[in-house]
Amino acid sequence: MDTAKERRIADGYTSSEFALDFSETARILFTAGSVTHTLSSIVELAVATIEGCDFAGIFLVEGDVVTTPVHTDPVVAEIDSLQHRSGEGPCLDAVAHRLIFYADDLDRDLRWLHFAPLARNAGIRSVLALPLTSDAQMGALNLYSRYPAAFGVDGRAKAAILVSLASLALSVAHSHEDEERRAANFHAALASRETIGQAVGILMERERITAEAAFVILRRASQHLNIKVREVARNLIDTGEDPDTGERSHL
Secondary structure (H helix, E strand, O other): OOHHHHHHHHOOOOHHHHHHHHHHHHHHHHOOOOHHHHHHHHHHHHHHHOOOOOEEEEEEEEOOEEEEEEEOOHHHHHHHHHHHHHOOOHHHHHHHHOOOEEEOOOOOOOOOOOHHHHHHHOOOOEEEEEEEEOOOOEEEEEEEEOOOOOOOHHHHHHHHHHHHHHHHHHHHHHHHHHHHHHHHHHHHHHHHHHHHHHHHHHHHHHHOOOHHHHHHHHHHHHHHHOOOHHHHHHHHHHHOOOOOOOOOOOO
16 A cells, blocks of 8 residues: 555545545535635635635735735634734745745744744744635735644645635636626616606706707716716606706706
8 A cells, every 4th residue: 555545544534535625625616706705715715725724814906006905814814914024934924935835943934034933932833824816816825823833734735725726716716796787887878867867857858848858957967066977867867856057057
């Protein structure tokens, strides 16, 4: 029996269990819905499914700013703040270089001389940071542990699979929200057009003027009152009052 297989059996983790975990993780991520809920699901799954992970959080790049929109414990925000203040750390490197960074023991790691002692003082000994990339955003999934060498080979493999699924799920969530936003804008535009059309019709009938002249009245009132044309139109429909153009007589 090969060593890898012996290790999997010794750990009680078979290929069928791996497939089940993979399937369940994908189901949870792709049914989370909104971007916010998807982000929350990612960090919750990290803590629940990756051995050694005590806390998890996500960095997101928004312009030139890196934010932490979700985390599983306040200590994550504290550690993330330490990285921001020191200007260094595995999570910042994961975002910058789009590579996985693993610090198995911050007591001995010499890559982040300012950040490492601060993180140790906050009770963190191991950090695993993985780049998270969707069509709309870049960031990193950051896993923290109180203990050194917390993330073994299996844990790092699971984390890599999770972040791959998470990136795809985030792309889907962003696309879904974009579609919903476009649909909402489309329906709002239709409703606005219908409202303005009704108001134009009222003015045409009342004043015996053309559609163009009626729209001019609505536009003048919009400029005078500093509100949108559709709001002027809605007021006319609701109250029947002539639009206030600021002129003594607009006809």
